Amino acid sequence: MGKIKNYAPVFGLFVFYLVCMRLRQAGYVKNYWLQVLMFSLINGMVTLGLYLINGITGQFSIGQAGFVSVGAYSSGVVTTLLFNFSSLPAYGKPFVFLLAVAAGGIVSGICGYLIGRPSLRLKGDYLAIVTLAFGEILRAIIRCIPQVGGPRGFTSIPRYSTLGWIVVFFALTVWLIRNYIHSSFGRACVSIREDELASETMGIDTTRYKVQAFVVGATVAGVAGALLAHVLGFLHPDQFNYVRSTDFLVYLYAGGAGAMSGAIVGAFILTILPEALRFLAGWRLVIYGLALVLMMLYRPTGICGGREFPFLVPLPRRGAETRAALSENG
Amino acid sequence: MRRLLLALGILGTFLCLGAWAADEVRIGVVLPISGQAAMYGAYCKTGLDLALKELAPDMTIDVGGKKLPLKLIYEDNENKPEITANAYRKLIDQDEVAVIIGPESSSTALAAGPIAQSAGIPVVTIFPTNPKVTQIGDYIFRACFIDPFQGSVMAKYAYNDLNARKAAILYNNGNDFSKGLTEFFTRTFEELGGKVVIVEAYGGSDIRDFNAQFNNIKASDAEVLFMPNTYFESGLQMHQARAAGITLPLIGGDGWDTPDLVTISNGAEEGAAYSCAFSHESTTPQAQKFVEAYRAAYNDVPNSNAVLSYEAFSIVYKAIEAAGSLDGASIRDAIAKTKLELPSGVIEFDEERNPKKPAVIVMYKGGKTSYVTTVNP
Numbered sequence: 001m002g003k004i005k006n007y008a009p010v011f012g013l014f015v016f017y018l019v020c021m022r023l024r025q026a027g028y029v030k031n032y033w034l035q036v037l038m039f040s041l042i043n044g045m046v047t048l049g050l051y052l053i054n055g056i057t058g059q060f061s062i063g064q065a066g067f068v069s070v071g072a073y074s075s076g077v078v079t080t081l082l083f084n085f086s087s088l089p090a091y092g093k094p095f096v097f098l099l100a101v102a103a104g105g106i107v108s109g110i111c112g113y114l115i116g117r118p119s120l121r122l123k124g125d126y127l128a129i130v131t132l133a134f135g136e137i138l139r140a141i142i143r144c145i146p147q148v149g150g151p152r153g154f155t156s157i158p159r160y161s162t163l164g165w166i167v168v169f170f171a172l173t174v175w176l177i178r179n180y181i182h183s184s185f186g187r188a189c190v191s192i193r194e195d196e197l198a199s200e201t202m203g204i205d206t207t208r209y210k211v212q213a214f215v216v217g218a219t220v221a222g223v224a225g226a227l228l229a230h231v232l233g234f235l236h237p238d239q240f241n242y243v244r245s246t247d248f249l250v251y252l253y254a255g256g257a258g259a260m261s262g263a264i265v266g267a268f269i270l271t272i273l274p275e276a277l278r279f280l281a282g283w284r285l286v287i288y289g290l291a292l293v294l295m296m297l298y299r300p301t302g303i304c305g306g307r308e309f310p311f312l313v314p315l316p317r318r319g320a321e322t323r324a325a326l327s328e329n330g
Numbered sequence: 331m332r333r334l335l336l337a338l339g340i341l342g343t344f345l346c347l348g349a350w351a352a353d354e355v356r357i358g359v360v361l362p363i364s365g366q367a368a369m370y371g372a373y374c375k376t377g378l379d380l381a382l383k384e385l386a387p388d389m390t391i392d393v394g395g396k397k398l399p400l401k402l403i404y405e406d407n408e409n410k411p412e413i414t415a416n417a418y419r420k421l422i423d424q425d426e427v428a429v430i431i432g433p434e435s436s437s438t439a440l441a442a443g444p445i446a447q448s449a450g451i452p453v454v455t456i457f458p459t460n461p462k463v464t465q466i467g468d469y470i471f472r473a474c475f476i477d478p479f480q481g482s483v484m485a486k487y488a489y490n491d492l493n494a495r496k497a498a499i500l501y502n503n504g505n506d507f508s509k510g511l512t513e514f515f516t517r518t519f520e521e522l523g524g525k526v527v528i529v530e531a532y533g534g535s536d537i538r539d540f541n542a543q544f545n546n547i548k549a550s551d552a553e554v555l556f557m558p559n560t561y562f563e564s565g566l567q568m569h570q571a572r573a574a575g576i577t578l579p580l581i582g583g584d585g586w587d588t589p590d591l592v593t594i595s596n597g598a599e600e601g602a603a604y605s606c607a608f609s610h611e612s613t614t615p616q617a618q619k620f621v622e623a624y625r626a627a628y629n630d631v632p633n634s635n636a637v638l639s640y641e642a643f644s645i646v647y648k649a650i651e652a653a654g655s656l657d658g659a660s661i662r663d664a665i666a667k668t669k670l671e672l673p674s675g676v677i678e679f680d681e682e683r684n685p686k687k688p689a690v691i692v693m694y695k696g697g698k699t700s701y702v703t704t705v706n707p
Contacts, residue, residue, distance in 0.1 A: 030423035036416060140533055143504050152506040153411075153437050155462055159444065232415060233444055236437040237504075239411050275416055281404060285364045 009311040010171060017167045034163055036275050038231055041170045042224045044267040047251045048177050049220030051263040054252060056181055057213040058193025059120065063131030064221050064248045066138045069240035070111050071104030071222025072229035073148055076157045078103045079230070081147060085158040097160050101169070101226040108222020109215050116214035121207050123196060135245055142237040153236035154229075161230035169227060173220050174312070177260060180216060182314050189213050254292060256302025261309045266302065354399040355391050355656060357646060358421030360414060360432035360442070361456075363406035370434050370635050371406075374456055376628055377636035378402075378431070381643035384623065391647065394654035407433050411441030418442040422449045428656045429454070429649075431642050434635070436460035436506060443470050450658040452649075452665055454642045457635060459507060464683040469662050471683045473642040474607060474634075475707075477507065480583050481514025481558070483605045483689045483705045488554045489522045491691075491703070492579055496527045498552035500543055500567060502559050504534040511558035511583050527552050535560060540567050544574040558583040565594025572598040579603070587634045592697050599694040603702060608637040608674040609690045611701035620673040641672045675704075 020037070023029040046064055053061045078100035079085040088096060111134075119130040143151045180186050188209045191199035200206050229235055247270075255266020273291065277284040299305065359378065362371040382389075382402070391400045403425050405417035414433050421427045422445065429452050433439050436458035446453045447467035455463060455472045459480070464470050488494045497519055502508040516526045528550040530543035547555060555571065555578045557564055564586055571580065580599075584606035592599055610621045610631040620640065624632040632640075649664035650656070669678050675687045691702040 030419075032416070032419035032423040035419045039412060039416070140504065143533070150506070151504055151509055152460055152462070153440055155440055228412075232411060232441050234411060234437075234441040236411055236441070238437065274413075275420070278405065278420065282363050282406070284406065285408070 009174075012311075013167060013171050017164065020163060035231070036272060038161070038163055038166050039228075040268045040271040041166045042228050042231070043248070043251060043271050044264045045170055045173045045224035045227075046221045046248050047255070047263040047267040048173055048260065049217035049224070050248050050252050051257065051260060052177055052180065052189075052213050052220075053217040054249075055257040055259075055263070056186060056193065057189040057210055059210060059214065060125065060128045061131045061214070061217070062128050062242070062245050062249060063133075063135035064217075065240040065242070065244035066131065066135030067108045067112060067218040067221035068225035068228065068244075069135075069138060069142065069235070069237070070108040071225030072235050072240075073142060073154065073225075074107040074222070075100035075104035075226030076154050076229045076235060077148065079158055079160070080154075080156060085160070093160065097165070097230070100230070101223055104226030104229075105219045105223040108225065109219035111222075112215040112218025113211065116211045116218075120210040120214060132242060132245070135240065135242055139237045139241060149235075151237065153234055155234055157229050157233045157235065159230060159233040161227045166227050166231075169223060173223070174260070174264075176216070177220070178312055178314070180213075181260070185209065185212065250292065254295060254302055256304035256306055258301065258306030259304050259308045260312045261307065262302045262304040265304050269303065354401050355393060355650060356401045356403055356425055356427040358418075358425060358427035358430040358432075359402055359404045360407050360417045360421070360430060360438075361404065361434060362409040363404070365408040365410070367409035367435065370457070373633055373635035374432070374434055374639040375404075376624070377632065377639035377641075378643050380620075380624060380627055380636075381640045381647070383627075385644065385647050392651050393656065403427060407438055407442075409433075409435060409438060411438055414438035414442040415445060418445045422446065422451050427451065428658070429646050429661060431639070431646055432456050433458070436463055439463045439470075439472075440466070443467070446470065452646075452658055452662040454646055454665065456638050456642050460510065461682075461684075468683070469658070471645075471665055471679060471685075473638040473645065473685065475687060475689060476684055477510030478514040479707060480605050480689060481511040481516075482518035483691070484511070484556060484558075484581055484583065485515045485518035485522065485524075486705065487603070487605070487691055487703075488556065488581060489519060489524050492554055492581075494552075494554035494579070495524045496550075496552045497524060497554050497556055498528045498530070498547045498550055498578070499526060499556045500530045500532075500540065500547065500559070501557070502533075502535060502537075502563060503531040505560070507583070507585065508558050508560075512556075515556055515558070535563055537563070538566060540570050541574060544571050544576060547571075547578075548574060548576050552578060554579050554581060556581050558585065560585045561588045561591040562594060565591050565596075565599070568595040568598040568602060584634050587692075589631070589633070592694070597697070599697075601693065601695070603691055603693040605689045605691055605705070607634045607687070607689065608632070609692050609699065609701040611699075612673070612690060612704070613701075614671075614673075614675070616671050617673045637673055641670075641674065641677065644670060644672055645677070 050064050053059050083096050115134050119127050148154045188204050192206050196206055251267040251270050252263050256262025274288050277287055361374050362368055386400050389400050390397045407414040407417050431454050434456045439455045439458040443466040447469045452469050457474050459477045461476045464472055499512050501512040557567055580602040582604040586604040587606040645668050649661055653660040653664040666679055677685045677687050680686050686707050688704045688706045690704050692699045693702050
């Protein structure tokens with residue numbers, strides 16, 4: 001019984017996907033909302049990566065869009081410059097696409113390591129400054145590379161990501177982050193967040209765990225970027241400026257930085273809300289901003305307030321964990 | 331948790347809104363209504379509103395002998411590629427529009443264009459000057475001219491009218507428009523027999539100090555200085571160039587074409603010339619009629635954004651009438667056959683779906699723009 005329950009979220013996601021596709025076939029759900037859903041899932045992935053760095057490890061990274069752009073551009077290079085995607089036989093496409101997504105994640109992870117290794121040895125706000133600078137430098141570098149379009153933008157990337165692919169990668173991310181948090185790595189990260197000095201005294205290699213969490217967060221952002229590149233089919237360096245990084249921070253804190261559910265719900269609601277408010281025309285971003293302000297005033301712990309969806313906590317820990325999280329954020 | 335479900339429920343009801351009457355013509359308009367480019371969106375809207383008032387004062391359109399109600403659906407794109415893709419999807423899937431007008435910039439048009447192309451919905455974009463935009467496919471048109479044309483127009487002006495043989499360039503290498511104009515100016519100028527002796531670049535629109543670049547330019551033997559940058563940067567540059575003792579003639583592109591430039595350059599713009607789609611002093615009757623109508627409506631002179639969106643709407647409106655149906659392919663064919671006398675000249679599309687239309691050269695005199703000459707393609 002326990003085994004089946006363990007896999008319930010996977011089934012749930014699969015059923016969700018099938019329902020979406022069925023509704024689309026029947027004409028109830030338009031491609032428009034499926035596309036918004038795809039963006040929500042991608043933003044959710046990036047926010048989950050950020051949650052690992054900011055929420056669990058207690059570091060402050062504000063350059064997540066930089067990692068998204070590394071992933072997006074590297075995967076675009078694989079599908080357009082290394083392989084001529086459109087001339088590939090149909091059976092080769094999924095492999096090249098997976099390779100591109102993997103390349104996005106790996107290159108972004110390497111960047112994460114290169115950035116994190118020197119700056120995470122320090123305590124305090126240095127990481128915030130370094131990550132912010134990283135994102136901006138990256139934008140300047142991309143503009144100088146004519147092969148990826150420079151300031152004119154990277155065109156003709158195959159639009160190959162479908163809802164199916166994105167759901168699969170989203171599920172993998174959730175699974176990865178959940179298990180990471182509830183493993184010894186995650187516990188070490190939480191101890192660093194609570195008190196770095198104390199955890200060092202207890203024999204935890206704080207730099208190592210911080211860098212590790214940072215690299216995982218960057219890799220997830222890179223994978224999300226790769227998926228994004230193949231949804232849009234076009235990339236522009238200004239798409240990934242610091243304003244975009246702030247968006248991800250807002251998703252995380254509005255959703256509730258104390259729980260994975262917060263990261264997911266925040267990214268979903270705040271991606272869907274501006275689209276749902278389209279009927280307000282010129283007022284939509286005003287209302288969107290107002291909603292954010294009111295929420296932070298009346299619910300500073302975020303939409304989820306540190307509570308976790310039950311399936312995001314491994315079975316043996318259910319109950320105890322949520323109570324602990326509640327008392328901590330309460 | 332219950333509150334969360336409630337919130338999702340409310341969201342869900344919004345999603346279901348939007349059922350339309352069957353017999354009407356819907357045109358989608360995608361503009362930056364909020365965000366950093368909101369000013370351009372506002373200028374575009376004035377042009378669209380004026381065209382609407384002239385062509386369809388009763389909000390109807392003649393389609394195949396039947397008078398149908400006309401409905402414009404405005405969508406904000408915040409000047410962001412992803413949001414533009416969402417806006418296009420919404421207009422195509424949910425509103426089922428016949429044609430889309432906009433967006434206003436190249437990066438947003440490049441992200442959203444393929445969606446319209448694969449759905450078979452014709453698009454007339456307003457101000458994306460990147461040649462790649464219409465190469466997306468045969469459903470994508472534009473109302474403006476492209477960077478290569480403008481760059482070469484200014485090169486010819488510098489070579490033939492200013493008699494310059496050596497040119498200096500100061501450009502923003504973080505801006506595609508600036509980079510494109512620089513490239514094509516250089517190509518044409520050197521083809522004509524001139525030489526670009528010095529090229530100075532700066533990285534991004536947040537740079538405020540250009541003295542290092544101007545010192546190098548001053549030390550060169552250039553006879554003209556080309557600055558194809560946005561109005562804000564150019565305003566500062568004109569001021570600093572004159573302060574640094576540079577007396578060369580200054581020339582630029584249609585990034586300068588806004589009344590806000592002189593408030594920044596503060597007198598330093600005197601004698602500077604640039605190319606743009608339209609001058610309000612242009613002497614054709616169409617142009618004069620448009621300027622009069624615009625002045626009466628907004629008590630202001632129209633800038634390029636206003637003219638181009640006026641023309642984009644006129645092209646679309648006439649094409650739907652000519653097609654006599656709301657079928658995407660027949661509207662596209664009608665747009666491709668466009669031959670209209672509009673404020674900036676007689677407009678026809680070439681096989682790349684770029685308009686064949688003239689550029690005008692305008693010069694700043696006494697804080698105002700004055701018409702110099704028209705350059706035909």
